Amino acid sequence: MYAFDYHRPQSLDEAARLLRERPEAKLLAGGHTLLPTLKQRLAQPSDLVDLGAIAELRGIREEGNGLTIGAATPHGEVETSELVRRLIPALAELAGEIGDPQVRNRGTLGGSIANNDPAADWPAGVVGCGAVVRTTRREIAADDFFTGMCETALEPDEIITAVHFPRPKRAGYAKFPNPASRYAVVGVFVAETDDGVRVAVTGAGPCVFRLTALEQALTADFTPNAVDGIEVDAAELNADIHASADYRAHLVKVMAKRAIQKALG
Amino acid sequence: MPQVRMRVNGREVSGEVEPRTLLVEFLREHLGLTGTHVGCDTSQCGCCVVHVDGRSVKSCTLLAVQCDGAEVLTIEGLARNGELHPLQRAFHECHGLQCGFCTPGMIMSALELLQRNPSPSEGEVRAWLEGNLCRCTGYHNIVRAILRAAEEMREAPQPAA
Known part of the structure; x- marks a missing residue:
C-alpha cells in the first residue's frame, strides 16, 4: 500500500x-x-x-411501506435482521450470499453500491426493488444511480447515507456464485412491486441492468414458464475466464427461473 | 504517526502506527502476538481471523487505525489459566489440524459461529467455514472438532471469552 x-x-x-x-x-x-x-x-x-x-449511517428500520437500511450497515446485519426477514426476505438472502461470514461482518451496503462492481449482489437488489438511494445531497432512483462499470451518479463529495427499499409484494434472488470469490457470475433479482414487475441482472454485463422482456412476460404470467418465451442477447454480456458471454446468457435464464420460484415461495 | 489504543485479549495496549498498518501487522509486529497468521493477504483464506468488538473479521483487511478504541480477541486470548478453550482442545483431540497454519483462524471463526448458534448442524458448520481455507485436512476433522466443542460448551457454558 x-x-x-x-x-x-x-x-x-x-x-x-x-x-x-x-x-x-x-x-x-x-x-x-x-x-x-x-x-x-x-x-x-x-x-x-x-x-x-x-452512527447515523448504520441501522435498519421500517419506514412507510418498506425498509430503510443505513449505508454503513454490514451485510451480516441485513442477513440476520428479523425486520428484513419479515418485510423483504429476499434481501436477507441476498446479503447472506455475499462473500463469507467475515466479509459480511465488515462489508457494507453503501460501499457495495458506491463501488458498483459488475458482479456485486447489492446492485441487483437495489434495482430489483426499485429502491431509492439517499445521499447527503438528494435522493436518486435506483434506475438512475448505476451508470456504468464501477460508475455511479454520485458527485465526488456526495456520500450515500441510506437506501430505502419499498416492500415488494413478492421477490426472489438467485445467483450462480463464482466458487472462489462468491461474486455473482450471474445473479437475478425478480420482484413484483406496486409499480409492476422488475427484473434486475448483475454479474452478466458491465453494469446491473433490467431485463424488460422478462418483466413484460412476468406481468402476463408470473411463473418460471415465462422465462421460456424470452431471448437473452449475449452480445452485450461479459466474457472472461469464468464464463463466456453465451454461458452467461444461458445462466440469466436459469437464475431467473430460480428467482421466480423463490418469489413464489 | 497516529496513536492507536485498543484492548487486546483484555489488556490495554497502544502504539504509534502508520495509517496503512494492517491490524494483523499491529498484532504480530507491534504486540508480538504471532498466533494470528497471514496466509493469502487477500481476504480469502481466513488464517488471520480475530474478533473485533465481538465479530470475527479478517485482520489482513482492516487498518489498525480503524480499530482504535476496539475490543480485540486473538487466539492467544482463549486459554484460561493454562487450560485450553474447548475449541482448542477439540481441534487437538479430533486431529482437526495437520500443519496448523489455518488453525488459529479456524478456531476464531468457529467461536463466533458457536456464540451465535450453540447447536449448529454439520451443514451449518461447513457453510460458516466458507471463509477459512485448509490445505491439509479436507475439513472433515475440523468440522468434527467444532461439533464436539459445541457439545462441550453447551454442557459447560464458558465465561465470555
Whole structure:
C-alpha cells in the first residue's frame, strides 16, 4: 500500500468537507474492496476518510411501506435482521450470499453500491426493488444511480447515507456464485412491486441492468414458464475466464427461473 | 504517526502506527502476538481471523487505525489459566489440524459461529467455514472438532471469552 493520511470524522458534514478539501481522498466504509485494491497498488488516494464513527449511517428500520437500511450497515446485519426477514426476505438472502461470514461482518451496503462492481449482489437488489438511494445531497432512483462499470451518479463529495427499499409484494434472488470469490457470475433479482414487475441482472454485463422482456412476460404470467418465451442477447454480456458471454446468457435464464420460484415461495 | 489504543485479549495496549498498518501487522509486529497468521493477504483464506468488538473479521483487511478504541480477541486470548478453550482442545483431540497454519483462524471463526448458534448442524458448520481455507485436512476433522466443542460448551457454558 502507498502511504495516505487517515481521518475518522464524527459527522457527515465533516466527512463531506474533507472530501471537498482533499480531491484525491477516498471514503472508507467496510474497506473490503478498497483495502485489497490499495494493497495491490491499483489506487493511490492521498487520504482515507473513514465513515466508521458516524452512527447515523448504520441501522435498519421500517419506514412507510418498506425498509430503510443505513449505508454503513454490514451485510451480516441485513442477513440476520428479523425486520428484513419479515418485510423483504429476499434481501436477507441476498446479503447472506455475499462473500463469507467475515466479509459480511465488515462489508457494507453503501460501499457495495458506491463501488458498483459488475458482479456485486447489492446492485441487483437495489434495482430489483426499485429502491431509492439517499445521499447527503438528494435522493436518486435506483434506475438512475448505476451508470456504468464501477460508475455511479454520485458527485465526488456526495456520500450515500441510506437506501430505502419499498416492500415488494413478492421477490426472489438467485445467483450462480463464482466458487472462489462468491461474486455473482450471474445473479437475478425478480420482484413484483406496486409499480409492476422488475427484473434486475448483475454479474452478466458491465453494469446491473433490467431485463424488460422478462418483466413484460412476468406481468402476463408470473411463473418460471415465462422465462421460456424470452431471448437473452449475449452480445452485450461479459466474457472472461469464468464464463463466456453465451454461458452467461444461458445462466440469466436459469437464475431467473430460480428467482421466480423463490418469489413464489 | 497516529496513536492507536485498543484492548487486546483484555489488556490495554497502544502504539504509534502508520495509517496503512494492517491490524494483523499491529498484532504480530507491534504486540508480538504471532498466533494470528497471514496466509493469502487477500481476504480469502481466513488464517488471520480475530474478533473485533465481538465479530470475527479478517485482520489482513482492516487498518489498525480503524480499530482504535476496539475490543480485540486473538487466539492467544482463549486459554484460561493454562487450560485450553474447548475449541482448542477439540481441534487437538479430533486431529482437526495437520500443519496448523489455518488453525488459529479456524478456531476464531468457529467461536463466533458457536456464540451465535450453540447447536449448529454439520451443514451449518461447513457453510460458516466458507471463509477459512485448509490445505491439509479436507475439513472433515475440523468440522468434527467444532461439533464436539459445541457439545462441550453447551454442557459447560464458558465465561465470555
